[in-house]
Amino acid sequence: MIENITFIIAMEAEAMPLIDKFGLTEEAAFSPKLPMRAWKGKWQGINLTLVTNGKNKDTGLDLIGCEAAALATFQAVKEFQPQLLINAGTAGAFEENGARVGDVYLSRDRVVFHDHRVPIPGWDHQSEGHFPVWDTGQLRTLGFKYGIVTTGSSLDMPQEDEKNIRRLGGEIKDMEAAAVAWVALLHEVPVFCIKAVTDLVDSGKPTHDEFLRNLRLATNNLCDGCERIIRFLAQSPDIRLR
């Protein structure tokens, strides 16, 4: 039985539906020197915590991307010592793979950086990460889609990134997962991703337009998906962490 789970979520707009759904309350003492924020509560018998990257104090805009995600995960693991990390958020996906806006995907196999190019033998593979993720096959009955998540620091997808995503078999394109997974792996905490699709990166439409238009739909579906997973885990004493 899993009793202690931490969500790592980049943006407050992605996190708020979950905070409401699970009735979490903010931990004001979390990371006083950093922008990251944390919420805590208990739902269906599971201790839940949720950490966001926080906001830029000058712009009021959410911090997104890999540096913030690495620090958020580090603080979360240190503070809450979770048995399982869930990196929840929104992402892009490929229409040609059958993805639709609003679809909810679980990570499978591994997460990879698609924009860490170091063409020196050994460093090439290491820089991409190829971090193993928790066996989401155990959630198969919940009916989610499955895909390899790849991570980069940009919302767009120039040729160089697309070429790497295709080589890596990437099906979900996000901006945090591999950074979260790296820090989780350093601390030997199992991690997986749940990602709701805001935009189809091969649609020909600008990602940023689609992202903003579809953010609410995606975050609602993300929240529903997380609720179903936590409910399932609470009712599944035999679930394996390794």
Added chain:
Amino acid sequence: MIENITFIIAMEAEAMPLIDKFGLTEEAAFSPKLPMRAWKGKWQGINLTLVTNGKNKDTGLDLIGCEAAALATFQAVKEFQPQLLINAGTAGAFEENGARVGDVYLSRDRVVFHDHRVPIPGWDHQSEGHFPVWDTGQLRTLGFKYGIVTTGSSLDMPQEDEKNIRRLGGEIKDMEAAAVAWVALLHEVPVFCIKAVTDLVDSGKPTHDEFLRNLRLATNNLCDGCERIIRFLAQSPDIRLR
């Protein structure tokens, strides 16, 4: 008078000449759960600490890049509370700007991410960082070259990155500086970069070949440059931190 300075250095090959020069000894208790390593000592009356990203435990290769640099800087600031951070390392530069292999540059003005593209108003500028750096003009008499440092997670420079570097006025291309500067800024610790040139990114030669061939020359020059800076700071009671 500055009494407490921390160097943030990605690779051990870059750090070792400095560790020897300053007679630093390892702090075995630094970050036991993380790969980062730290060394400590006193030289010319200044307390010096030095933190490296550490190595991947499976490959034995140095961890390079922004996620590791962010965690290393966070741990360094928390543990050593430096008055000044110096991000020292090797980097690429532009032949067309007069750079030569082995040249040592100091950062000027700001450091910027050249591969964090988020084309949404507000997020575009925020994601690039544009983090102010410490006023290296105070070191002008030491005769270093000066340049705007831009950071990305890759050793190569595809068109998209080159376009951004040119737009940003980038003269030194590295893989950690902006991540270090972001964490320094969060903690209100002044930071600057000293970067020795391993490769000319506009030479037409593959960066990785140049990088490996010129690493020793660059790290020796980097070490000499750091020594001259620390000696100068030790003899400059009027140096301004802000």
